[in-house]
Amino acid sequence: MKPLLLSTTDIEGGAARAAYRLHQGFKQIGVPSQMLVRGRFSRDRSITAEKSLLTKLGPQMNGFPLRRYPKRNRMMSPQWFPDAIAKQVARIKPDVVNLHWVCNGYLKIETLAQLQKPLVWTLQDMWPMTGGCHYSENCDRYQKACGKCPQLNSNSESDLSRKIWERKRKAWQNADLTIVTPSHWMADCVRASSLLGDRRVEVIPFCLDTETYRPLNKQFARSALGLPQDKLIVLFGALAATSDQRKGFHLLLSALQSLGKTDWKEKIELAVFGASAPDEPVDLGLPAHYLGSFQDDLSLALVYSAADTMVVPSLQESFGQTASEALACATPVVAFNATGLKDIVDHHLNGYLASPYE
Numbered sequence: 001m002k003p004l005l006l007s008t009t010d011i012e013g014g015a016a017r018a019a020y021r022l023h024q025g026f027k028q029i030g031v032p033s034q035m036l037v038r039g040r041f042s043r044d045r046s047i048t049a050e051k052s053l054l055t056k057l058g059p060q061m062n063g064f065p066l067r068r069y070p071k072r073n074r075m076m077s078p079q080w081f082p083d084a085i086a087k088q089v090a091r092i093k094p095d096v097v098n099l100h101w102v103c104n105g106y107l108k109i110e111t112l113a114q115l116q117k118p119l120v121w122t123l124q125d126m127w128p129m130t131g132g133c134h135y136s137e138n139c140d141r142y143q144k145a146c147g148k149c150p151q152l153n154s155n156s157e158s159d160l161s162r163k164i165w166e167r168k169r170k171a172w173q174n175a176d177l178t179i180v181t182p183s184h185w186m187a188d189c190v191r192a193s194s195l196l197g198d199r200r201v202e203v204i205p206f207c208l209d210t211e212t213y214r215p216l217n218k219q220f221a222r223s224a225l226g227l228p229q230d231k232l233i234v235l236f237g238a239l240a241a242t243s244d245q246r247k248g249f250h251l252l253l254s255a256l257q258s259l260g261k262t263d264w265k266e267k268i269e270l271a272v273f274g275a276s277a278p279d280e281p282v283d284l285g286l287p288a289h290y291l292g293s294f295q296d297d298l299s300l301a302l303v304y305s306a307a308d309t310m311v312v313p314s315l316q317e318s319f320g321q322t323a324s325e326a327l328a329c330a331t332p333v334v335a336f337n338a339t340g341l342k343d344i345v346d347h348h349l350n351g352y353l354a355s356p357y358e
Contacts, residue, residue: 058105131161248313260285
């Protein structure tokens with residue numbers, strides 16, 4: 001079997017890293033896997049970067065239809081701009097195409113029907129089953145036909161979300177498509193969706209190299225990161241951790257401020273990775289260390305090993321790779337008893353699952 005993995009990038013962001021880890025796993029067991037990406041940030045020669053003019057213009061052009069919705073409040077992906085992916089797939093001649101996160105103008109919706117190969121879509125978020133949003137939040141309109149999209153701040157049934165939904169329905173209706181989700185929650189969302197509900201769905205958690213993600217010496221890790229040795233360290237991490245509301249920092253903030261009014265104030269400090277210190281620091285109630293972003297796995301294992309506990313307060317998460325990475329480094333995880341994180345954290349065994357969203 002010759003799989004071809006499609007991903008917008010290879011290692012930039014959690015979705016890309018999940019795809020790349022699968023690609024590495026295939027190669028380790030002798031499967032001749034290849035990846036086709038727009039942005040290659042690793043030195044892996046088995047990864048091809050698609051560099052055509054269409055691909056380069058994709059991110060800029062993708063947002064044009066959104067200009068009609070200046071009051072939108074979340075990321076939306078129309079995926080309308082032409083691409084050069086079908087030609088590349090025909091040149092590579094894979095036996096199966098495994099799609100991952102292919103948004104931000106990388107893959108046009110209608111291109112899937114042109115690939116003429118069996119398709120396996122590993123869902124990194126909810127975009128494939130919605131009218132353009134990446135997480136539905138409290139909206140269930142993806143279970144019908146979208147329209148009146150709250151993330152577009154739209155009151156029209158025939159808005160952009162309905163048009164995107166209709167394009168997907170028409171383009172994918174005859175595709176040889178199997179869905180893979182990393183969690184049972186995502187599988188339930190797929191089965192409830194109007195676009196993918198009749199597809200075969202398999203639950204396969206994201207893989208992780210436990211030779212790299214393993215417990216490291218806590219004293220050494222803290223020394224390397226400039227963290228105090230005599231405090232309890234609570235870790236919080238996500239790309240754009242403090243600016244993406246879905247990651248739940250606003251809920252963590254409230255809890256930390258309450259904790260800062262107790263005797264624990266002198267015992268606990270917070271470490272945040274995936275975000276730099278803000279220009280105008282927020283009063284967290286506790287001392288905070290902003291560690292910035294890390295791209296390599298060894299540095300991330302060091303970060304997890306330095307902490308006493310990891311908090312993942314996400315409102316919605318397809319899986320929660322930071323939680324699985326932390327647990328592999330023997331750091332317990334606190335999360336809400338909701339969405340994909342329920343598959344990772346065993347309550348009172350390797351962490352704590354709190355009632356959402358208290």
